[in-house]
Amino acid sequence: MINGNDDILTPLGPLDPRETAGYRLLARIGEGGMGTVYLSRTRGGQPVAFKVIRREYGQDPDFRRRFEQEVRAARRVQGYHLVPVVDHDTTGPLPWIASEFVPGLSLADALTEHGPLPPAAVHQLVGCTARALGAIHAAEVVHRDLKPANILLGSTGPYVIDFGIARAADTTQLTRSGGVVGTPQYMSPEQALGEPVTAAADVFSLGLIAAVAATGRHPYGEGGATTLAVRIANTERAAPDLGGYPEPLRSLLERTLTADPAQRITTAELAELCERAAGRPLRAFDGWLPAPLMDRIARREAGAAHPPEPAQVPGATPTEPDAGAYRSAQPTETAPPRPSTPPPGPAHPPRPTAPPPAPPARSVRPALLAGGGVLAVALTALVTWALVRPDGGTAATGGSPSGGGRTAAAAPAAPQATATATATATSKQPTYTLLFEDKPFTLRGPASSTGTHVDLDAPKLFPGGKIGQVAGMELTYQAWGDADLRFLTPMGRSGGTTPEACRAGVDTDTLPVALPAKELKTGGTLAKGTVLCTVTSERNLAMLRITDVQPHSGGGLSPDLPDYVTTLTLWKIT
Structure with missing residues (x-):
């Protein structure tokens, strides 16, 4: 979600809640198919993205049960390049989930606004995302809705969000007609066909993301979300033509976009492949993106530290519909002083002066990034589903693809000496x-x-x-x-x-x-x-x-x- 040029937050409106479950809501981050996302803070000052789930989901007992199971599983996930879940509740009228706040730019917005990424950045993006998926899968969670809108670009690398939530929606009354939840053009064949999915489904989705991030072209050609989903479902009989993709990207796509899940590359193997192709350690993030993107992210990080004032409407009283039953007051006992907490947003090292941008690259077609609305479409005799989640937001930033693709400005890759020095700094162990x-x-x-x-x-x-x-x-x-x-x-x-x-x-x-x-x-x-x-x-x-x-x-x-x-x-x- 882009408000103005670089604002990640918008003021609360007169109908937005001001407090939920003991969390004071400070600003609106965005809105997506699953709910509305707000900026809040823990008692210790840690910024969190607080998502209030949509009422139609919250009123479904099947969703509540699965949501509880999946979010608890998601909270076991630990690893780099993940936005962890820190709190949640399913007992009130409106379920909610709080995750760590990363004031980055979604990959969907970055591609729409700036065009495809340089090859080294794509391989670093995919390699880090593969490691994040490995941590998710180790906790026996499958993301199921990996797409550009669910990957955040930050100054300290990419971050995966919304893992574990799409599965909860699979059992709601909205999808009982044999449907599945996901973004059609980034589904795996087995997911598009309504079959059981495993960790390999996320690998297939990541391969599709890699192709679009590098070239702006979807491996299954042009067309709307439903058209692409039909082609993906038919992969076993008509594999995508990967001849137009350059090496080493083509090899990556060949190993991720196979019809048989058992034949796909593992996340660990994919991370190693990407590190070799990137020519630098995956965790060396100094100048890892083109200069215009790095500057854009830095401005968003700075702006997120100062939430906007809530919008005031004369005579209007901010309300919190149905919140009384599940708002939790803070304990009245006096606790010892808290240790100080770092300022909002991830820390990042000083950036070198960026070289002049390269000539503009072809912009990404917005149709590849925007998800469909609520659909009930008979795709073929093999695949029928109801789509209930528009690609209209993210859990941690509310980033939604916007139309009007702008051109990319790709910065040359950093020299190897700089990359090595940076790798030493960025791989430093925590103290x-x-x-x-x-x-x-x-x-x-x-x-x-x-x-x-x-x-x-x-x-x-x-x-x-x-x-x-x-x-x-x-x-x-x-x-x-x-x-x-x-x-x-x-x-x-x-x-x-x-x-x-x-x-x-x-x-x-x-x-x-x-x-x-x-x-x-x-x-x-x-x-x-x-x-x-x-x-x-x-x-x-x-x-x-x-x-x-x-x-x-x-x-x-x-x-x-x-x-x-x-x-x-x-x-x-x-």
Whole structure:
């Protein structure tokens, strides 16, 4: 969504909510097929993109159930080039999801406004996106709606958004007529035919994106979204003609756009192929895009730090329809001061002076980037579906393709020496600053029906936390429904007590999103001596070391759930 030239945000209108579930909404980011996206902040000041799901989805119980399952799975995803989900709720009239805010430019907008990217940038884009998909697939999530509008271009590389949400929509009343959700011209053949999809479907979509990003031409020719989808569905009998694409792009397309999912290249292999073709490390982002795009992104990052004032209409009172049932007030207890948080937007190194732009390149046809409306089209005897998601927005930026393609201005590739030096800087490992160490922290079995919520950043326990009041929390120990210990941020087991070992545990030994009562009673997973680690909602690294497991001493509804005596250590990640 482009407002003016570089504004990523627009003021709240008189009918926009001002607060939802304890999140104060600051500005409107955009609107898409799944809902409206707002800028908000966590209690610690971290900017988040807060998406309120459309009412027709929110009123469907099938959607709510699947949305809960898929978003919890998405919250397990950890890795580079991902915009992580930090909070969500499905219990109120309107479900919502909050993800980290990246004030970048969507690939869809970049291609429409600036034209195709240089070959090195395309391979770096595809390689980084492949690594992001690898992390998504490792958490047993399939994106299912990978397209240019769901890839953000930032000064520190590309970012994948909206993973795990398209699958939730597949079970709603809007698609029960045998349809699927997705963007037709970026579907895999199996998805277009309504067949089960695997991680290989995302690889096929990424191949299509690579072709369009590099040349502005879709491998299946010209035509509307439905026409291209019919051709994609027929890939087994009529493969696309890739002869017009230059090497090494053609080899990439041949290995991603095969009809048989089992024959497609893996994400790890694709990342390696792209790094060789790019001629620089994938994580060397100094000047990775043409100068006009880098400058555009820098201006958007700067502008996003200052949200616009809400629009005022005389006599109008801002309202939040149906929000009372699920707005969560912040706890009244006074918590210790929070550690300072970095300013909004990803940090990036100073950029060198850009060389003059190259001659304009052919603009991308807007038809390749814009998704269709709500359609119910009989494609062939083999494929019929209902399309319910227009390509009209993104979860984190609200970016939507706009018409009127402008020409590209491609900057020459950076010299190899510069790329090598930059790679050393950008591949630097994170540093950890100790905030506190071995603070006694006992998590007692829940004594109320709503359970105990845990904020590891404060740190603080909320023994009577309300159902759904989990903004800024990392754990909830609950006795209602299916009693369990629930992890609201990905929690892993660590083999050591250093911050590096702790972070490795989060990434490589992630626990399920919930441990049921039966598992807790047997003590198999959370035994004495277990070291648990998580990246908190404030993006700190927390380590809980279990020093004792005791019978519950506080009575309540689940007296047989254990108490966990722990020590808590917290590092700030920079």
